Amino acid sequence: MPIPANPPPHVYTTIGLERAADRRRDGAWLARRRRDPESLVVALGGLRVLIADRPQGPDPFALDLRALGGEIPEEAIFLGLLDGRAVFALELGDEVPGAEVRPVELRALAPLLPARELGLLAYARALLHWAGMQRFCGRCGSTLRVAEAGHLRRCPGCAAEFFPRTDPAVIVLVTAGEHCVLGRSPRFPPGVYSTLAGFVEPGESLEAAVAREIREEVGLELEELVYRSSQPWPFPQSLMLGFRARARFSPLRIDADELEDARWFHRRELLDEGRRPVRLPAADSIARYLIEEWLFEGG
Ligand SMILES: [Zn+2]
Numbered sequence: 001m002p003i004p005a006n007p008p009p010h011v012y013t014t015i016g017l018e019r020a021a022d023r024r025r026d027g028a029w030l031a032r033r034r035r036d037p038e039s040l041v042v043a044l045g046g047l048r049v050l051i052a053d054r055p056q057g058p059d060p061f062a063l064d065l066r067a068l069g070g071e072i073p074e075e076a077i078f079l080g081l082l083d084g085r086a087v088f089a090l091e092l093g094d095e096v097p098g099a100e101v102r103p104v105e106l107r108a109l110a111p112l113l114p115a116r117e118l119g120l121l122a123y124a125r126a127l128l129h130w131a132g133m134q135r136f137c138g139r140c141g142s143t144l145r146v147a148e149a150g151h152l153r154r155c156p157g158c159a160a161e162f163f164p165r166t167d168p169a170v171i172v173l174v175t176a177g178e179h180c181v182l183g184r185s186p187r188f189p190p191g192v193y194s195t196l197a198g199f200v201e202p203g204e205s206l207e208a209a210v211a212r213e214i215r216e217e218v219g220l221e222l223e224e225l226v227y228r229s230s231q232p233w234p235f236p237q238s239l240m241l242g243f244r245a246r247a248r249f250s251p252l253r254i255d256a257d258e259l260e261d262a263r264w265f266h267r268r269e270l271l272d273e274g275r276r277p278v279r280l281p282a283a284d285s286i287a288r289y290l291i292e293e294w295l296f297e298g299g
Contacts, residue, residue, distance in 0.1 A: 010231035011284040012122035024149040033086035034072040042124040048103035077150030089124035110284035126234035171197040176249035183262030193278040219253025231286035
C-alpha cells in the first residue's frame with residue numbers, strides 16, 4: 001500500500017502561508033508590518049476564534065485593529081506571509097474593547113470555513129496555547145522573555161531556551177480482511193466509535209508506540225503496519241500520525257480504563273451512512289479519513 005505522494009492536506013494543516021522564518025529576527029521589518037494597514041491579525045479569545053459580528057473584510061476572523069484604535073501589539077506572534085501580507089496571532093482574552101465579537105471553538109468552524117483559513121487558525125491556536133503555558137523557566141522559575149517574533153522564549157536568569165512544542169500521537173485503523181476495529185472513549189460524543197490512538201512516549205519509536213497502544217487497548221498483536229498520513233491537531237498541541245495495521249481476527253480484550261467499548265465492524269455495516277450501527281468521528285479528523293480511506297477502497 002504505497003503512501004500517496006500528495007495526499008489531500010488534512011483540515012488544520014497550514015496551506016498557502018509562507019512562514020518566512022528569517023523575518024522573525026528582523027525587528028525593523030516586523031515593526032513596519034505591525035503598522036502596515038495590509039497586515040492581518042488572527043485574534044483568539046481564550047483560544048477560541050473571535051468572529052466579528054460585522055465582518056470588516058473577506059476574513060471574518062481577522063480583526064482590523066486600526067478600527068480598534070491601535071497598531072498590532074508587540075505580543076502578537078508573527079505567523080508568516082499570506083499573499084504577501086504579514087499575518088499575526090494575538091490572544092485577546094474574553095474582552096475586546098470596541099468590537100462586537102463572538103468567541104467560537106475552532107472545531108465548530110471546521111464545516112464552515114475554507115481549508116486555508118482553518119489551517120491559519122489552527123497554527124495561531126497552537127502557538128497561542130504554547131505562549132500561554134510557557135511563561136516561566138522550568139529550570140530556575142524566572143519570567144521568560146519573548147524572542148523571534150514569538151517563536152522562542154528565553155530565560156534571563158539561566159539562558160535556557162524554550163521552543164513551541166508539538167506532541168506526536170499515533171492513530172491507527174486496525175483491520176482484518178473485511179473487518180476493522182473501532183473503539184469508544186467515554187469522552188466521545190454519544191454513539192461515536194473511532195480509531196485507536198495514543199501519545200508516543202519518550203524513548204519510543206512510532207512503530208513501538210502503535211504496537212503498545214493496540215496491545216494495551218484491545219489486546220491485539222499486529223502483523224503489518226503502514227504509515228498513511230499526518231494531521232496537525234492543535235487541541236491543544238498534537239501531531240497525529242496516521243497508520244493502518246493488520247491483525248488476526250480474534251476476540252478483543254478491552255482496557256476498561258481507556259475505552260467504554262471496542263468492536264470489530266464489518267465493512268458492510270459501515271458503508272451505508274443511513275444504516276450504520278454507530279456514528280463515525282467528525283469529518284475534520286484524520287480518524288474519519290483513515291476509516292473512509294479503508295471503507296471505500298473495496299476488497
Ligand atoms: Zn531559567
